[in-house]
Amino acid sequence: MERVDIAIIGSGPAGVSAAITARLRGKSLLLFGSKELSEKIGKAHTIQNYPGLPAVSGEDLRAAFQNHLDTMGIQVTEARVNAVYAMGDYFAVQTANETYEATAVILATGVVQGKPLPGEEEFLGRGVSYCATCDAPLYRGKAVAVIGSSPAAEPEAAYMAEVAGSVLYLPLYDGAPDLPATVQVLREKPTAVTGEVTVTTLHTDGGEYPVDGVFLLRDAMAPTQLVPGLEGKGGHVAVNARMETNLPGCFACGDAVGLPYQYVKAAGEGNVAALSAVEYLAARKRNTKE
Amino acid sequence: MVHEVHKNDLTQALAADVAVLDFNATWCNPCKMLAPVLESASQDLEGKALFYGIDVDENLALAQQFGISSIPALVVLKKGQPVARQVGFMPKPTLMQWLNGVL
Numbered sequence: 001m002e003r004v005d006i007a008i009i010g011s012g013p014a015g016v017s018a019a020i021t022a023r024l025r026g027k028s029l030l031l032f033g034s035k036e037l038s039e040k041i042g043k044a045h046t047i048q049n050y051p052g053l054p055a056v057s058g059e060d061l062r063a064a065f066q067n068h069l070d071t072m073g074i075q076v077t078e079a080r081v082n083a084v085y086a087m088g089d090y091f092a093v094q095t096a097n098e099t100y101e102a103t104a105v106i107l108a109t110g111v112v113q114g115k116p117l118p119g120e121e122e123f124l125g126r127g128v129s130y131c132a133t134c135d136a137p138l139y140r141g142k143a144v145a146v147i148g149s150s151p152a153a154e155p156e157a158a159y160m161a162e163v164a165g166s167v168l169y170l171p172l173y174d175g176a177p178d179l180p181a182t183v184q185v186l187r188e189k190p191t192a193v194t195g196e197v198t199v200t201t202l203h204t205d206g207g208e209y210p211v212d213g214v215f216l217l218r219d220a221m222a223p224t225q226l227v228p229g230l231e232g233k234g235g236h237v238a239v240n241a242r243m244e245t246n247l248p249g250c251f252a253c254g255d256a257v258g259l260p261y262q263y264v265k266a267a268g269e270g271n272v273a274a275l276s277a278v279e280y281l282a283a284r285k286r287n288t289k290e
Numbered sequence: 291m292v293h294e295v296h297k298n299d300l301t302q303a304l305a306a307d308v309a310v311l312d313f314n315a316t317w318c319n320p321c322k323m324l325a326p327v328l329e330s331a332s333q334d335l336e337g338k339a340l341f342y343g344i345d346v347d348e349n350l351a352l353a354q355q356f357g358i359s360s361i362p363a364l365v366v367l368k369k370g371q372p373v374a375r376q377v378g379f380m381p382k383p384t385l386m387q388w389l390n391g392v393l
Binding site for chain 2: 125126127129137138212229285
């Protein structure tokens with residue numbers, strides 16, 4: 001697959017802004033996100049401080065972003081990015097079905113609501129996993145619990161059921177999950193993961209369940225989980241004023257890098273991140289020529 | 291270089307002063323991404339540590355023995371004793387920092 005100059009992860013105001021600037025600078029890019037661009041914007045009632053667009057509704061702002069992307073010929077790649085790997089001279093961006101390559105990456109993933117489950121971080125890699133399709137074969141014949149934050153988690157739970165001895169599925173959403181009969185659906189709220197060397201128990205508001213593994217399948221991953229080796233700071237990505245992270249070639253902007261959570265701030269930072277990425281690309285080109 | 295372990299035979303690694311075990315599998319994407327990083331690290335640390343790649347499907351007994359529940363997993367052995375472990379992909383600078391801290 002052809003390597004693009006910049007991969008932008010997230011299609012909210014920060015990601016859209018970064019994509020527009022990157023395209024204006026003539027860079028090839030991939031913009032990963034959703035058809036709706038940003039669920040959050042669409043739901044916003046009115047935005048009062050976006051220059052030039054007084055009292056714009058969230059839906060109108062979203063439509064204006066879409067229109068801007070359309071006129072510049074920027075398409076959104078609709079895929080959930082599972083991981084971004086810093087390979088040294090490029091980044092590998094992994095989605096469920098494909099691995100893309102980019103020389104620079106801009107993280108505009110927004111902010112993940114909610115705190116980790118007690119025990120989640122402690123047992124990560126020792127029974128707690130974020131990827132059922134990655135680790136399922138290690139749980140052959142064992143008891144696992146899958147916690148899904150949306151119906152998007154169901155195929156992974158179904159795959160798990162083919163491999164594991166038993167699967168408990170805890171949907172954190174309404175509606176009946178579409179799962180094989182071998183999966184036991186539990187309408188309880190997970191409260192903690194405990195164990196000794198590895199996970200032994202999932203605790204919920206309804207009881208305790210002996211399990212060997214707990215899979216947490218969330219729609220949005222914290223950027224520091226998305227990009228191994230990325231430095232965080234107080235629940236956000238650590239960046240400098242140029243929107244540079246600790247990983248060379250990886251930039252971050254918008255809500256992902258911290259307060260205030262404002263559309264205009266996100267758009268401004270997206271612009272800075274794109275310009276810094278353009279500079280990074282130019283510096284790399286100079287270095288390879290020398 | 292990274293030596294491949296076959297038939298659960300870890301004799302060489304256990305006898306080494308320092309060995310780095312990489313538990314992986316062919317179906318594991320982060321493992322595939324970590325492989326070239328580890329290869330490069332093994333060259334940088336030549337003479338200081340020996341590197342071993344362990345496919346968990348082929349060497350299930352070893353994976354169980356080391357309690358591997360998530361891959362890629364790296365386990366550092368000193369004279370046959372596990373002294374540190376780390377799960378998941380790491381960029382080269384992070385990996386080197388961790389290894390240099392352990393070795």
